[in-house]
Amino acid sequence: xxxxxxFKPSLLRNGLGTYVQPCHKVTIQYCNWGGSSKSIxxxxxxxxxxxxxxxxxxxxxxxxxxxxxxxxxxxxxHDKQDSVEVRNKTTTEVLKLLSDYSQxxxxxxxxxxxxxxxxxxxxxxxxxxxxxxxxHRFKI
Amino acid sequence: MLxxxxxxxxxxxxxxxxxPVRTYQVSRNDESLKTEYDDITNYGSxxxxxxxxxxPESTAQQSPPLVALHFRLNLPKTYQFSTLSQALNxxxxxxxxxxxxxxxxxxxxxxxxxxxYLLVRYPRLPMPIHNAAVDSLMGVExxxxxxxxxxxxxDTTSKLDKKLSLESEFLQYxxxxxxxxxxxxxxxxxxxxxxxxxxxxxxxxxxxxxISREHDAYASAVRSIIGGLYTHCxxxxxxxxxxxxxxxxxxxxxxxxxxxxxxxxxxxxxxKLNFKEPLQIRLMAETGRLSSHAIYVAGVFxxxxxxxxxxxxxxxxxxxxxxxxxxxxxxxxxxxxEEGNPVKLPSDTDYKxxxxxxxxxxxx
Numbered sequence: 474x475x476x477x478x479x480f481k482p483s484l485l486r487n488g489l490g491t492y493v494q495p496c497h498k499v500t501i502q503y504c505n506w507g508g509s510s511k512s513i514x515x516x517x518x519x520x521x522x523x524x525x526x527x528x529x530x531x532x533x534x535x536x537x538x539x540x541x542x543x544x545x546x547x548x549x550x551h552d553k554q555d556s557v558e559v560r561n562k563t564t565t566e567v568l569k570l571l572s573d574y575s576q577x578x579x580x581x582x583x584x585x586x587x588x589x590x591x592x593x594x595x596x597x598x599x600x601x602x603x604x605x606x607x608x609h610r611f612k613i
Numbered sequence: 614m615l616x617x618x619x620x621x622x623x624x625x626x627x628x629x630x631x632x633p634v635r636t637y638q639v640s641r642n643d644e645s646l647k648t649e650y651d652d653i654t655n656y657g658s659x660x661x662x663x664x665x666x667x668x669p670e671s672t673a674q675q676s677p678p679l680v681a682l683h684f685r686l687n688l689p690k691t692y693q694f695s696t697l698s699q700a701l702n703x704x705x706x707x708x709x710x711x712x713x714x715x716x717x718x719x720x721x722x723x724x725x726x727x728x729x730y731l732l733v734r735y736p737r738l739p740m741p742i743h744n745a746a747v748d749s750l751m752g753v754e755x756x757x758x759x760x761x762x763x764x765x766x767x768d769t770t771s772k773l774d775k776k777l778s779l780e781s782e783f784l785q786y787x788x789x790x791x792x793x794x795x796x797x798x799x800x801x802x803x804x805x806x807x808x809x810x811x812x813x814x815x816x817x818x819x820x821x822x823x824i825s826r827e828h829d830a831y832a833s834a835v836r837s838i839i840g841g842l843y844t845h846c847x848x849x850x851x852x853x854x855x856x857x858x859x860x861x862x863x864x865x866x867x868x869x870x871x872x873x874x875x876x877x878x879x880x881x882x883x884x885k886l887n888f889k890e891p892l893q894i895r896l897m898a899e900t901g902r903l904s905s906h907a908i909y910v911a912g913v914f915x916x917x918x919x920x921x922x923x924x925x926x927x928x929x930x931x932x933x934x935x936x937x938x939x940x941x942x943x944x945x946x947x948x949x950x951e952e953g954n955p956v957k958l959p960s961d962t963d964y965k966x967x968x969x970x971x972x973x974x975x976x977x
Contacts, residue, residue, distance in 0.1 A: 491861070
């Protein structure tokens with residue numbers, strides 16, 4: 474056998490051919506009695522949660538009634554999860570958190586201190602002093 | 614009975630011996646299908662009387678995860694929710710139609726489009742690399758990852774748990790069903806994996822790698838969704854879907870080569886291509902030969918044509934890198950048409966052969 478294969482799995486590039494939203498489920502947990510859940514109760518009674526669900530048909534929205542402070546839980550692809558506690562938040566703040574977190578990828582946020590983050594090799598390549606014209610080369 | 618008679622023949626009264634017993638593979642009917650027939654030799658009269666039905670569309674529409682998956686994948690309206698639910702069902706015995714047929718259909722479509730793409734876009738790829746590339750695009754592991762990225766969830770609660778927690782019955786129709794109730798209730802210890810027979814068959818003893826049932830189920834669900842797309846929406850839509858989800862993945866072809874004797878292979882290749890002038894590897898530039906960090910640039914030439922070059926910290930390294938680079942630039946060649954675009958595939962409209970057909974592998 475002249476050449477042997479080394480198996481490398483292909484990499485998913487979400488958004489290149491098509492985009493599949495990573496967030497697939499939102500769980501809204503609230504308490505029917507506690508004061509910290511007031512805004513969620515307002516959102517439910519005014520139909521804002523229904524509106525959010527009908528605008529985001531690709532997300533499964535679940536409403537759970539449970540005593541304690543209200544929590545928004547988000548399920549992303551590859552079994553990633555995130556949750557935000559929304560006690561005493563206003564309705565606008567809750568709606569903003571809902572739309573922000575449902576648009577995230579579920580990956581942890583991190584600071585990347587380089588210019589480019591890519592799977593692809595540089596097109597131009599690294600500059601090489603050895604490929605300069607012979608007359609201009611630095612001589613050691 | 615058989616082994617005892619063997620023992621008597623060999624005159625061993627103690628009942629146990631290590632003499633291999635010859636057994637025969639006898640084909641048996643799958644009893645779960647409840648096959649009935651008029652006469653055992655009348656194969657035309659064989660009929661499976663197992664009761665299976667498709668999920669009613671009205672029931673499937675009420676499953677929130679199923680509807681969400683349908684919209685997330687941007688499937689056309691003609692794609693029925695009940696088919697999508699069937700694509701996620703691998704269980705044979707519980708009365709609902711499973712995804713066996715859809716899986717076969719999806720697998721066939723996938724392998725056609727993937728191999729067509731690789732053969733036309735990379736006509737000179739050696740056979741082993743081609744096979745690895747097909748596996749890399751549509752193997753179980755890649756499709757499992759795709760299924761995970763689509764947000765498909767496994768149905769892990771047993772019937773009893775569903776009853777006790779008052780879970781809506783519609784939820785399960787949008788989840789991947791491959792575990793029996795017995796498997797769901799099985800206690801699992803963290804860090805210990807128990808392989809079943811099917812998984813043990815796929816175990817590679819050298820790498821300890823095996824295809825788990827979960828991975829297999831995810832892959833089959835992805836294939837079945839593609840199969841369902843073909844049944845409802847036809848070939849063009851399916852081709853677009855495969856292009857978008859499978860062929861858009863990044864294939865790490867340049868990392869998949871392992872050369873055992875690159876220089877020999879390149880020499881054989883040049884022989885095969887009938888190059889008039891001899892193959893030469895020349896030193897193009899160097900610096901710091903007497904220092905601890907020498908750098909050499911070697912080039913592979915045929916006459917005045919440069920096939921490739923490589924940089925290394927020793928003469929040998931530079932030479933090998935140059936040879937490997939020139940082999941790669943041959944094998945990873947992609948034809949383009951007159952406008953500079955990638956050439957058309959046979960399944961495209963107005964196809965005519967613009968690229969090349971590979972000459973086959975070289976033997977060392």
